[in-house]
Amino acid sequence: MAETKKLTDITIFTGYSYIGSSKEFVWLPGDRIGNKQMPSRFIFKGLVCEYDVEALMIRKDLYLRTNDGKEYIVNDFQITDISDAESVAGVARNFDLLFEKFPEMKAITTGEKVIISKKTQVVAFKAVSDVIHQVRAGHGIDVKQTQEVSHTLVEEVLQQPDAIMNLMDIKSFDDYTFTHNINVATISLMIGQALGLKKADLEDLGTGGMLHDVGKLKIPLSILNKDGKLTDQEFAEMRSHPNYGYEILAKSKGVSERARMVALQHHEKFQGGGYPRKLKGTEISLFARICAVADVYDALTTDRPYRIAMTPYEAMKILTAGMDSHFDPAILGAFIRKFSLYPAGSLVSLNDGSIALVLKNNPTSVIRPVIKIVADSSGRRIKERVEVNLLEYKDLFIKGPADAAKLNVTASTAA
Numbered sequence: 001m002a003e004t005k006k007l008t009d010i011t012i013f014t015g016y017s018y019i020g021s022s023k024e025f026v027w028l029p030g031d032r033i034g035n036k037q038m039p040s041r042f043i044f045k046g047l048v049c050e051y052d053v054e055a056l057m058i059r060k061d062l063y064l065r066t067n068d069g070k071e072y073i074v075n076d077f078q079i080t081d082i083s084d085a086e087s088v089a090g091v092a093r094n095f096d097l098l099f100e101k102f103p104e105m106k107a108i109t110t111g112e113k114v115i116i117s118k119k120t121q122v123v124a125f126k127a128v129s130d131v132i133h134q135v136r137a138g139h140g141i142d143v144k145q146t147q148e149v150s151h152t153l154v155e156e157v158l159q160q161p162d163a164i165m166n167l168m169d170i171k172s173f174d175d176y177t178f179t180h181n182i183n184v185a186t187i188s189l190m191i192g193q194a195l196g197l198k199k200a201d202l203e204d205l206g207t208g209g210m211l212h213d214v215g216k217l218k219i220p221l222s223i224l225n226k227d228g229k230l231t232d233q234e235f236a237e238m239r240s241h242p243n244y245g246y247e248i249l250a251k252s253k254g255v256s257e258r259a260r261m262v263a264l265q266h267h268e269k270f271q272g273g274g275y276p277r278k279l280k281g282t283e284i285s286l287f288a289r290i291c292a293v294a295d296v297y298d299a300l301t302t303d304r305p306y307r308i309a310m311t312p313y314e315a316m317k318i319l320t321a322g323m324d325s326h327f328d329p330a331i332l333g334a335f336i337r338k339f340s341l342y343p344a345g346s347l348v349s350l351n352d353g354s355i356a357l358v359l360k361n362n363p364t365s366v367i368r369p370v371i372k373i374v375a376d377s378s379g380r381r382i383k384e385r386v387e388v389n390l391l392e393y394k395d396l397f398i399k400g401p402a403d404a405a406k407l408n409v410t411a412s413t414a415a
C-alpha cells in the first residue's frame with residue numbers, strides 16, 4: 001500500500017493568489033488494484049480560506065508552503081467534498097516537492113530548439129514565488145533573484161537569434177500567474193531582440209516583464225477571482241494595480257526606473273485612453289509599450305476560468321485589429337515578424353480550397369511558410385504530397401487555420 005504523507009501548518013496559494021491556510025494536509029496515494037490505478041486523495045484539515053472555498057475550486061494546481069519554506073505542488077486537483085468546511089477533501093493526480101519534480105513543465109522550444117531551458121523556468125518560478133511572499137509580508141522586493149533570472153532569460157533568448165517562436169510551445173505551466181509572468185518576460189525579450197535592443201536593455205526589460213503585474217498582489221481575491229461582472233468600484237480597484245505595482249517597486253532597492261515604468265504603464269494605450277494616466281504614444285515608455293503587446297497576447301492565448309484560450313492565429317488577428325489604437329505599430333510589426341502565425345505542424349486552408357500542413361516558417365514572412373499540401377478542395381487526401389515554399393508561389397496564400405476535425409485529416413495523420 002502506498003504511503004500516506006502529511007504536512008502541518010501550511011499556507012496555500014496559487015499563482016499570485018494567497019488562498020488561505022490549513023492545519024494539516026494529508027495525501028493518500030491511490031493504490032493499484034489489479035491493473036486499475038485508484039485515484040489519489042487529499043484532505044485539508046482546519047482549512048481557513050481568505051475569501052471562500054470557490055477560489056480553490058476554479059484552479060488546477062495548488063502550491064503548499066510549510067513554515068520551514070518548503071514548497072509542494074498538487075497537480076490536477078479536484079475538490080470532491082466541501083460539506084464540512086473545516087475538512088475539505090478531493091482527488092488529485094500527484095503531489096510533489098515543488099523544485100525536485102515538475103511534471104507540468106516542459107522547456108520552451110521552437111520545435112527542436114530549446115529557447116528557455118527547464119532549469120531556468122524552475123528558477124524563474126521560484127523567483128516569482130518569493131516575490132509573492134515578500135509582498136505579502138509588506139516588504140519591498142529583493143529584486144536580485146528576479147534580475148538573475150532575467151539575465152539568464154536574455155542569455156538563452158540571444159543564443160537563438162533567428163528562432164521564430166512557435167507560439168504553441170511557449171506554455172510551460174498550468175498555473176496562469178506563474179506562466180504569465182515568465183511568458184510575458186520571454187515574449188517581451190524576443191520582441192526587444194527583434195527591435196535590436198542591447199543586452200543591458202534587455203535585462204531591464206526582462207525584469208520589468210516578470211514584475212509587470214506585481215501590483216495585483218494588492219487586489220483582493222474577491223475581485224481577482226470574481227466570476228461575474230465587476231461593479232464600477234471593483235473595476236476601479238482592479239485598475240489600480242499598475243499604481244500599486246509602481247509603489248511596491250519604488251520601495252524595492254535595485255529596481256531600475258525603466259522596470260518600474262513597465263508596472264505603471266503596461267495598460268496605457270498607444271493612441272491614449274488606457275490607464276492609469278491616459279498617456280499617448282512615446283509618453284509611454286518603450287518597455288511598457290513592448291510589455292503591452294506581450295501581456296495581451298499571452299492573456300488571449302491562455303485558458304482562463306471564464307473563457308477558453310484562443311489560437312495564436314485568432315490572438316494575432318485581435319492584436320492587429322488594435323494596431324492603430326492600442327499598440328505601437330512598430331512594436332507590433334516586430335512581434336508579428338518574430339512569431340509564427342501558423343506553427344510548424346498546424347493545418348491551414350489555402351485560397352484554392354486545398355489543405356496543407358505547415359512544415360517550417362520563413363523568417364522573412366510569417367504568412368508564407370513552407371507547406372505540404374495534404375488534401376484537395378473537397379477534403380480528399382492527396383497521396384502524392386509535394387512540398388511548396390509559399391515564398392515562391394505568390395498566387396497561393398493561406399486563408400486561415402484549417403479545422404482538422406471537419407476535414408477528416410489530422411495533423412498527425414497528415415505528417
Ligand SMILES: [Fe+2]
Nearest residue numbers: 212213241266
Ligand atoms: Fe496588468
